[in-house]
Amino acid sequence: MTQTTGKEATEMKSVEAELKISEQMITGGEALLRCLIEEGVDTVFGYPGGAIMPIYDKLLNYKERLNHILTRHEQGAAHAAQAYAMVTGKPGVCFATSGPGATNLITGIANAYLDSVPVIFITAQVVSNLIGTDAFQETDIIGISMPVTKWNCQVKRPEDIPSTIARAFYIAITGRPGPVLIDITKDAQTAKLNYSYSKCTYIRSYNPYKPLKMKEIESAAILINHAEKPLILAGHGILISRAEKELLEFAEKTGIPVALTLMGLSAFPSGHRLYAGLLGMHGNVGPNKLTNEADVIIAIGMRFDDRVTGNLKKYAGQARIIHIEIDEAEINKNVNVDIEINNDAREVLQQLIPLVNPASHERWIREFRICDKAEYDTVIKPEIKPESGPLKMGEVVHTVSELTNGEAIIVTDVGQNQMSAARYYRFINPGSLVTSGGMGTMGFGLPAAIGAKTGAPQKQVVAFLGDGGLQMTIQELGTILHFNIPVKIILLNNFFLGMVRQWQDMFFSKRYASTELVNPDFIKIAEGYNIPGKRISTREELKDAIIEMLGCPGPYLLEVLVEKEGTVLPMVEPGASVSDVKLIK
Amino acid sequence: MLKKEFTLSIFTEDHIGILNQITIILTRRQINIESITASESAVKGVQLITLAVKTSDEMIRKVARQIEKIIDVIKVFVHTSEEIVYQEIALFKMSTKSLLSGNTVDHLVRSHNVRFIEITPEYMVIEKTGHKSEIVRLLNELEPFGVLQYVRSGRVAITRQVKEFHAYLMEMDNAVRTAKAEYEI
Numbered sequence: 001m002t003q004t005t006g007k008e009a010t011e012m013k014s015v016e017a018e019l020k021i022s023e024q025m026i027t028g029g030e031a032l033l034r035c036l037i038e039e040g041v042d043t044v045f046g047y048p049g050g051a052i053m054p055i056y057d058k059l060l061n062y063k064e065r066l067n068h069i070l071t072r073h074e075q076g077a078a079h080a081a082q083a084y085a086m087v088t089g090k091p092g093v094c095f096a097t098s099g100p101g102a103t104n105l106i107t108g109i110a111n112a113y114l115d116s117v118p119v120i121f122i123t124a125q126v127v128s129n130l131i132g133t134d135a136f137q138e139t140d141i142i143g144i145s146m147p148v149t150k151w152n153c154q155v156k157r158p159e160d161i162p163s164t165i166a167r168a169f170y171i172a173i174t175g176r177p178g179p180v181l182i183d184i185t186k187d188a189q190t191a192k193l194n195y196s197y198s199k200c201t202y203i204r205s206y207n208p209y210k211p212l213k214m215k216e217i218e219s220a221a222i223l224i225n226h227a228e229k230p231l232i233l234a235g236h237g238i239l240i241s242r243a244e245k246e247l248l249e250f251a252e253k254t255g256i257p258v259a260l261t262l263m264g265l266s267a268f269p270s271g272h273r274l275y276a277g278l279l280g281m282h283g284n285v286g287p288n289k290l291t292n293e294a295d296v297i298i299a300i301g302m303r304f305d306d307r308v309t310g311n312l313k314k315y316a317g318q319a320r321i322i323h324i325e326i327d328e329a330e331i332n333k334n335v336n337v338d339i340e341i342n343n344d345a346r347e348v349l350q351q352l353i354p355l356v357n358p359a360s361h362e363r364w365i366r367e368f369r370i371c372d373k374a375e376y377d378t379v380i381k382p383e384i385k386p387e388s389g390p391l392k393m394g395e396v397v398h399t400v401s402e403l404t405n406g407e408a409i410i411v412t413d414v415g416q417n418q419m420s421a422a423r424y425y426r427f428i429n430p431g432s433l434v435t436s437g438g439m440g441t442m443g444f445g446l447p448a449a450i451g452a453k454t455g456a457p458q459k460q461v462v463a464f465l466g467d468g469g470l471q472m473t474i475q476e477l478g479t480i481l482h483f484n485i486p487v488k489i490i491l492l493n494n495f496f497l498g499m500v501r502q503w504q505d506m507f508f509s510k511r512y513a514s515t516e517l518v519n520p521d522f523i524k525i526a527e528g529y530n531i532p533g534k535r536i537s538t539r540e541e542l543k544d545a546i547i548e549m550l551g552c553p554g555p556y557l558l559e560v561l562v563e564k565e566g567t568v569l570p571m572v573e574p575g576a577s578v579s580d581v582k583l584i585k
Numbered sequence: 586m587l588k589k590e591f592t593l594s595i596f597t598e599d600h601i602g603i604l605n606q607i608t609i610i611l612t613r614r615q616i617n618i619e620s621i622t623a624s625e626s627a628v629k630g631v632q633l634i635t636l637a638v639k640t641s642d643e644m645i646r647k648v649a650r651q652i653e654k655i656i657d658v659i660k661v662f663v664h665t666s667e668e669i670v671y672q673e674i675a676l677f678k679m680s681t682k683s684l685l686s687g688n689t690v691d692h693l694v695r696s697h698n699v700r701f702i703e704i705t706p707e708y709m710v711i712e713k714t715g716h717k718s719e720i721v722r723l724l725n726e727l728e729p730f731g732v733l734q735y736v737r738s739g740r741v742a743i744t745r746q747v748k749e750f751h752a753y754l755m756e757m758d759n760a761v762r763t764a765k766a767e768y769e770i
Binding site for chain 2: 143146147150151154171203207211327328329333
């Protein structure tokens with residue numbers, strides 16, 4: 001039949017019209033990339049695989065606008081994306097395929113969740129009609145990631161991609177930030193949609209912008225104005241809400257000493273006369289001990305983690321506690337407080353500063369200095385300025401601190417290397433420490449250094465790693481080679497899982513169960529990746545070796561053979577009160 | 586720690602997996618769910634999950650905040666048994682022969698206020714609505730006659746408070762919008 005009937009003609013017309021529309025339409029995979037660009041993303045860390053191939057295929061067309069860093073393992077991509085977010089203040093983005101790709105992210109997601117870092121995880125999923133059938137590389141990543149994400153969602157239709165991504169960014173960066181995971185089926189990546197994007201600005205069930213609790217802020221000011229031994233405990237929340245200036249102004253006006261949590265380090269200058277030191281298990285003596293003597297505690301953007309509080313029954317019982325915290329679920333969770341201010345740290349400080357009286361607490365500050373002196377003589381001096389014996393972790397960190405003028409971004413792994421870096425680097429710039437706090441993830445350091453350097457290429461990035469942690473993610477040396485990422489790696493090698501060994505020494509009658517390591521030649525390994533390196537073991541070589549490392553234009557591995565059985569002190573032993581912080585083993 | 590019975594009324598968006606997110610929080614805190622019911626609330630598109638749990642005053646406060654933190658949870662209300670009107674429903678399947686002797690049926694209707702849903706020559710289905718204790722009392726009485734099947738529902742609860750959920754919803758909605766507007770200025 002050659003003649004077309006009227007009906008057929010209209011049908012053909014509509015087919016033509018549809019074809020025209022479909023030319024303007026783009027695939028779900030491409031829509032995802034455009035959404036990311038709309039949100040200001042320019043860097044993605046990830047690893048391809050079967051189910052995510054349609055997204056990667058489109059990524060090739062956008063390589064001018066989206067820089068993709070191919071790590072050597074999905075866990076590395078997750079940590080790198082987190083570190084990127086921590087140094088840039090923008091959310092990190094991380095891609096992985098379905099099944100093992102997605103499950104390999106879990107440690108990284110949990111790490112970002114516990115440390116409140118916004119990372120957008122995009123995982124691919126098998127085609128939607130195969131979900132639930134145990135198909136090849138199918139895993140229930142929504143179920144698996146539920147307890148460790150701020151929010152997660154599966155997308156099965158391409159037209160749902162823009163609104164879901166918009167929601168994901170809004171949730172990740174507002175309120176208490178955190179990781180979100182979007183799982184996109186392969187068919188949603190390939191099917192087309194009529195693309196348009198608008199940012200999410202409102203979710204009915206989620207209110208990150210709570211009205212300021214002015215009544216509580218006024219009561220807090222009264223308490224502060226009458227305090228004789230007040231103490232500020234500041235955490236990561238200061239850095240997240242960018243309240244460093246307000247914290248400084250508040251502390252200087254009121255003359256109140258400031259103690260920082262591990263995640264809060266660099267939120268207050270280490271050299272300031274009101275700086276009381278690091279809190280927690282391996283923190284400084286002053287802030288730990290005097291927490292139990294303060295009459296008013298002002299906790300800002302911190303969550304009274306058990307590593308900070310020690311034994312809760314013997315924690316700050318004498319003090320009136322003001323808790324400024326954006327996450328309502330953290331208030332009265334571990335420590336019961338007197339005044340709860342469930343708002344953003346910076347906004348509260350801005351309101352609080354005009355309400356407090358100028359004051360000074362010289363006698364109280366002197367108590368901190370007395371503690372500092374005892375700690376310096378017993379622990380710090382022998383650690384950073386030893387005159388004989390093997391090299392100490394503390395002196396390596398101290399030397400790096402001096403040679404970088406405290407201006408480098410410091411990345412750590414977990415354990416003794418981390419505690420030494422936290423204790424002995426003197427931070428000047430806010431946000432210059434990237435470490436795994438809540439999770440304590442060994443293997444975090446190397447990939448995090450990659451993410452930090454990618455986010456802050458103009459900064460010197462120095463990673464302190466242990467021989468245990470390095471070997472958990474050592475394959476990321478491949479990423480450093482591939483993308484020529486000039487990170488400076490300092491391997492503090494003691495041939496032990498040092499922190500576990502320390503606990504075996506102190507609490508398990510020196511029974512060293514599986515903590516001694518037989519290690520490879522790390523310099524040779526680095527050489528295989530075309531990364532220059534040097535191994536040193538004496539005090540005389542230390543300074544020059546660090547200068548050489550810092551001056552090297554590309555990446556560098558400096559292996560320092562340190563004291564094999566060193567102990568990080570002081571220590572609040574597990575179950576002990578912060579008052580009982582120990583200076584000697 | 587003194588444990589009490591609490592009823593949680595959790596209003597949520599209709600997001601897949603929300604129940605899973607809630608139970609994860611209870612599981613981590615080692616809290617057993619005594620009963621659970623889910624249905625659409627009086628506000629269209631908003632789900633209401635009613636949970637009965639036994640725990641301490643302090644723990645229920647913490648857990649309620651953690652549940653409310655879930656992105657798609659709109660509001661959590663914690664009630665003690667005095668603050669709510671609640672019911673559970675139970676169905677019993679009994680052999681007809683066993684109940685025909687004496688004035689058993691008459692007694693069941695008069696003293697337990699039961700309803701007979703279905704009667705066949707072989708079996709009867711009896712419905713009882715009330716508190717758990719009343720239902721269990723009836724179960725104990727029926728047991729000697731041979732209970733073929735017994736099932737009890739989760740709790741459904743209505744609050745005694747005067748302010749209704751949609752008022753909260755409107756307030757929250759306004760609060761989000763004004764706070765956000767202020768924040769942006």
